[in-house]
Amino acid sequence: MISFSFSRLAAGLAALVLLTLPAHAQGPLRVDVTEGHLDPMPVAIPDFIGADGRAAEAGEQIARVVTNNLRNSGLFAPVDRDAHIERIENIDLRPRFGDWRVINAQALLIGRVTIDGEDRMQIAFRLWDTATEQQLLGLQFATTPDNWRRIAHKVSDAIYERLTGEQGYFDTRIVYVAESVGQDGETIRRLAVMDQDGANPSLLTDRSFMALLPNYSPGAQQITFVAQREDGRNMSYLYDLATGRRESLFEGGPSLSADGQSLAPRFHPDGRSLVVAAERHGSHHIFRYDLRSRILRQITSHPADDVSPSYAPSGEQIVFSSNRAGRSQLYVMNADGSDVRRITFGDGQYFAPVWSPRGDLVAFVRQQAGGRFSLGVVRPDGSGDERILYEGYFVDSPTWAPNGRVLAFTRGEFAREGTEYSIWSVDLAGFNLRRLPTQGPASDPAWSPLIE
Amino acid sequence: MRQALGFLLSAVLHFALVASAFIYFPQASRLASESVIIPVELVTLADVTNVRAARPEPEPAPEPEPQPQTRPEPVTAPDPIPLPPEPEPEPEPEPEPVRDPDPEPEPAPAPQPEPRPQPQPQPRQPERGLDLDDLSRLVDRSRQETRTGAAETGETRRGAGEGTAMTATLQDMLRSQIARCVRSNADAPSNMDLRVVVDVQLERDGTLSRPPRLRDESRVMNSSNPFLRVAGERAVRGVIDCQPYRLPPEVYAQWRHLEVNIDTQAGRS
Numbered sequence: 001m002i003s004f005s006f007s008r009l010a011a012g013l014a015a016l017v018l019l020t021l022p023a024h025a026q027g028p029l030r031v032d033v034t035e036g037h038l039d040p041m042p043v044a045i046p047d048f049i050g051a052d053g054r055a056a057e058a059g060e061q062i063a064r065v066v067t068n069n070l071r072n073s074g075l076f077a078p079v080d081r082d083a084h085i086e087r088i089e090n091i092d093l094r095p096r097f098g099d100w101r102v103i104n105a106q107a108l109l110i111g112r113v114t115i116d117g118e119d120r121m122q123i124a125f126r127l128w129d130t131a132t133e134q135q136l137l138g139l140q141f142a143t144t145p146d147n148w149r150r151i152a153h154k155v156s157d158a159i160y161e162r163l164t165g166e167q168g169y170f171d172t173r174i175v176y177v178a179e180s181v182g183q184d185g186e187t188i189r190r191l192a193v194m195d196q197d198g199a200n201p202s203l204l205t206d207r208s209f210m211a212l213l214p215n216y217s218p219g220a221q222q223i224t225f226v227a228q229r230e231d232g233r234n235m236s237y238l239y240d241l242a243t244g245r246r247e248s249l250f251e252g253g254p255s256l257s258a259d260g261q262s263l264a265p266r267f268h269p270d271g272r273s274l275v276v277a278a279e280r281h282g283s284h285h286i287f288r289y290d291l292r293s294r295i296l297r298q299i300t301s302h303p304a305d306d307v308s309p310s311y312a313p314s315g316e317q318i319v320f321s322s323n324r325a326g327r328s329q330l331y332v333m334n335a336d337g338s339d340v341r342r343i344t345f346g347d348g349q350y351f352a353p354v355w356s357p358r359g360d361l362v363a364f365v366r367q368q369a370g371g372r373f374s375l376g377v378v379r380p381d382g383s384g385d386e387r388i389l390y391e392g393y394f395v396d397s398p399t400w401a402p403n404g405r406v407l408a409f410t411r412g413e414f415a416r417e418g419t420e421y422s423i424w425s426v427d428l429a430g431f432n433l434r435r436l437p438t439q440g441p442a443s444d445p446a447w448s449p450l451i452e
Numbered sequence: 453m454r455q456a457l458g459f460l461l462s463a464v465l466h467f468a469l470v471a472s473a474f475i476y477f478p479q480a481s482r483l484a485s486e487s488v489i490i491p492v493e494l495v496t497l498a499d500v501t502n503v504r505a506a507r508p509e510p511e512p513a514p515e516p517e518p519q520p521q522t523r524p525e526p527v528t529a530p531d532p533i534p535l536p537p538e539p540e541p542e543p544e545p546e547p548e549p550v551r552d553p554d555p556e557p558e559p560a561p562a563p564q565p566e567p568r569p570q571p572q573p574q575p576r577q578p579e580r581g582l583d584l585d586d587l588s589r590l591v592d593r594s595r596q597e598t599r600t601g602a603a604e605t606g607e608t609r610r611g612a613g614e615g616t617a618m619t620a621t622l623q624d625m626l627r628s629q630i631a632r633c634v635r636s637n638a639d640a641p642s643n644m645d646l647r648v649v650v651d652v653q654l655e656r657d658g659t660l661s662r663p664p665r666l667r668d669e670s671r672v673m674n675s676s677n678p679f680l681r682v683a684g685e686r687a688v689r690g691v692i693d694c695q696p697y698r699l700p701p702e703v704y705a706q707w708r709h710l711e712v713n714i715d716t717q718a719g720r721s
Contacts, residue, residue, distance in 0.1 A: 027709075027711075028651065028709040028710055028711035029619060029622060029623065029626075029706055029707050029709065029710050029711070030623070030710075030711045030713065031623050031626045031627055031630065031710055031711070031712045031713065032623075032627065032713045032715075033627055033630045033631055033634060033712060033713065033714045033715070033716070034631075034715055034716060035631045035636065035716055036631055036634040036635050036636030036637070036638075036686070036690070036714075036716035037631070037632060037633075037634070037635060037636060038635070038636050038638065038639070039635070041635065075639075106689060106693070129685065129689065131688070131689045131692040131693055132663070132685075132688060132689065132692065136685075161678070163682065164639070164682060165640060165677075165678035165679035165680075165681065165682035165683075166639075166640075166678075166679075358641065360641060360642075360643075405639070428639070429638075429639065
């Protein structure tokens with residue numbers, strides 16, 4: 001009797017073991033996905049709600065600016081607002097996610113504008129993931145009503161950063177050279193500045209000289225630029241954006257070349273010094289200029305021309321172009337001038353290198369033997385292939401958006417009256433080529449850091 | 453005489469032209485009638501895609517009101533991932549003045565997040581090991597296998613029976629479906645490990661039987677690397693968007709539980 005039940009138990013156990021074995025074997029099916037798509041992410045951005053007419057109007061404008069920013073980035077596809085089903089009336093209630101999923105919105109941005117009795121504007125918003133029904137972000141800004149556009153840019157930056165992992169670049173400005181024609185048909189080039197999306201354009205300099213090649217300081221408070229004066233000399237200037245004060249640099253320093261192209265100073269990432277190419281003893285060398293002590297110190301001394309220096313974001317290295325190998329190519333050296341390495345080896349000429357704010361790439365302009373220009377990027381150690389992002393009739397003066405994902409540059413097109421210049425942007429994948437909305441011909445863009 | 457000849461020649465040529473039209477036009481009309489078929493095909497395709505997009509959405513607009521109170525959520529993707537409740541008021545790290553003396557956009561804490569209580573206890577799926585139905589299903593399956601002598605017995609604990617024809621096919625089907633739904637991380641800096649693993653449980657009709665779950669969720673979602681966090685979110689979002697999965701129902705047991713490794717940076721060199 002006992003043995004009988006024992007054997008039954010044993011048999012039962014054995015059966016159980018047999019059954020559980022395949023259960024173990026039947027683990028999850030493993031799938032390795034190594035590719036994804038790069039389509040823009042569909043986001044829905046209904047107008048921000050407002051309690052009264054004024055707040056509602058601001059809410060509508062803010063939603064438009066955010067929509068425009070995100071669409072222009074090329075990474076987002078705002079869903080046509082006519083398709084929206086749910087009408088948001090309170091941002092503190094959970095949206096009806098089904099209504100947003102059905103129009104294929106993966107993210108939903110809803111916001112509210114209130115203006116209180118003391119004329120302070122509050123802008124609160126929530127970003128929802130419609131698939132997981134989770135709130136991704138909830139923030140609130142307070143400001144004065146006339147500052148709504150900047151808040152819209154800050155909201156855009158927050159959304160961009162939350163959804164891509166990358167810092168945004170919408171609350172930035174671009175300084176550039178605006179071209180116009182004077183009374184006698186002469187070309188006038190003046191410095192101008194605008195928001196990254198083309199809003200709020202204004203002129204910084206007058207007609208008394210030609211301005212060229214501006215660059216921003218790391219704090220976005222100052223710019224350097226080159227002025228071509230009446231006497232034909234190119235002088236570098238420092239311009240304070242807050243005060244409008246202009247100051248000439250290196251007066252009485254080394255003799256300066258008549259060729260302005262090599263003379264655009266760029267800031268050290270700490271903002272306390274500049275690096276600049278200037279002519280001494282018949283060829284161009286790279287100098288470091290201390291803004292406090294006003295001392296100019298020579299960094300390179302090769303008999304060839306070394307021009308267009310640009311610091312790495314660490315400040316420890318400098319990329320520049322030089323014709324020391326015959327044609328103009330790109331080189332990287334330590335900030336003190338030691339350890340010069342060539343990083344480009346292709347045909348044609350390379351110039352105008354700019355180190356990415358992210359540090360991982362150097363942008364450049366390359367002129368092929370046939371005369372075509374291209375905008376490209378290469379790793380700072382020269383490894384790997386260079387990537388061409390744009391090719392055309394003329395390309396010059398690349399500048400990075402502060403997140404190192406987008407470049408703006410001067411594009412020239414052949415025209416009967418001479419080359420026509422405009423400013424374009426393109427992303428690192430070579431997609432999303434867009435003309436920046438300047439009034440009239442423009443060139444020499446310099447993208448500001450994120451504005452503090 | 454010469455005129456008459458010219459007239460004759462002209463007449464012959466005209467006749468030839470008209471005759472050639474008769475030969476040519478029938479063909480043209482045949483082409484046209486064929487092209488009518490094309491739109492029909494397009495319609496069918498569009499139909500399929502529409503159905504797919506709309507399917508996970510069981511109910512239209514009218515049911516919203518009851519939602520806020522009732523806890524049990526609809527079938528779709530109920531409040532799935534226990535993302536770290538980052539409810540809100542995130543003080544924005546941004547102490548900065550807006551360059552003018554005017555009041556700066558300052559990070560005020562945002563209002564309370566969800567009017568809806570977060571569901572504390574996650575509705576548990578029945579545990580697998582103890583599920584008798586599960587066991588008996590396994591038995592059924594193994595019987596079937598022995599009968600058909602399927603190669604599937606090859607799956608050992610190395611997992612997922614790699615190498616068998618069916619699993620390889622399933623993996624390919626899943627890979628291509630998911631690759632179309634997941635946003636690539638190719639735009640993130642290349643020197644980062646952004647691989648994430650998602651546990652997915654599917655119903656027989658190809659929909660998710662529960663929200664997908666990130667393995668190592670706290671490591672991914674609390675990472676100081678925002679790109680990893682975004683990679684995790686993109687993976688989960690993609691896996692949700694992808695349903696219903698189109699897979700052969702005969703072998704449901706094999707794809708009912710998936711371990712999806714997503715590393716979209718690996719695709720580039």
